[in-house]
Amino acid sequence: MCVLLVEDEPLIRELMSESLRDAGYEVIDVGNGADAQEVVSDPRKALTILVTDFHMPGHLDGSQLAAWVRAAFPGLPVVIASGRPEVFQSAWQHTLGYTLIRKPYRPSELVGVVRSLTG
Numbered sequence: 001m002c003v004l005l006v007e008d009e010p011l012i013r014e015l016m017s018e019s020l021r022d023a024g025y026e027v028i029d030v031g032n033g034a035d036a037q038e039v040v041s042d043p044r045k046a047l048t049i050l051v052t053d054f055h056m057p058g059h060l061d062g063s064q065l066a067a068w069v070r071a072a073f074p075g076l077p078v079v080i081a082s083g084r085p086e087v088f089q090s091a092w093q094h095t096l097g098y099t100l101i102r103k104p105y106r107p108s109e110l111v112g113v114v115r116s117l118t119g
Helices: 008-022 033-041 060-070 083-091 092-096 105-119
Strands: 002-006 028-031 051-053 078-082 097-102
Touching: 002 008, 002 033, 008 028, 008 105, 028 033, 028 060, 028 083, 033 051, 033 060, 051 105, 060 083, 060 105, 097 105
Parallel strands: 002 028, 002 051, 051 078, 078 097
Antiparallel strands: none
16 A cells, blocks of 8 residues: 655655554655645556645645645545644535644554555
């Protein structure tokens, strides 16, 4: 199973990638939405789940990336991480079926969420 992890903070990205790998997942980690789009567009990559930060630098934030990925792969589970309360209060995550994880979170929490969504 392959996790695409999109996180702009290098230390968080490294820690979460390592935790997911230790749990048995293949992980592709990138630092922004544009790089994530390249991974998703590569037909050689068989992604199982997208985990993305909500607020990222560049022209594509986490919600825009999630919408773009869902348009291409409607059944792909999407996890969005944020520390901002307004993200959790918005209605879009419920209607689109995204799973939200509140920052800061422990690596074990992320592994648990990914495991629950990938069976």
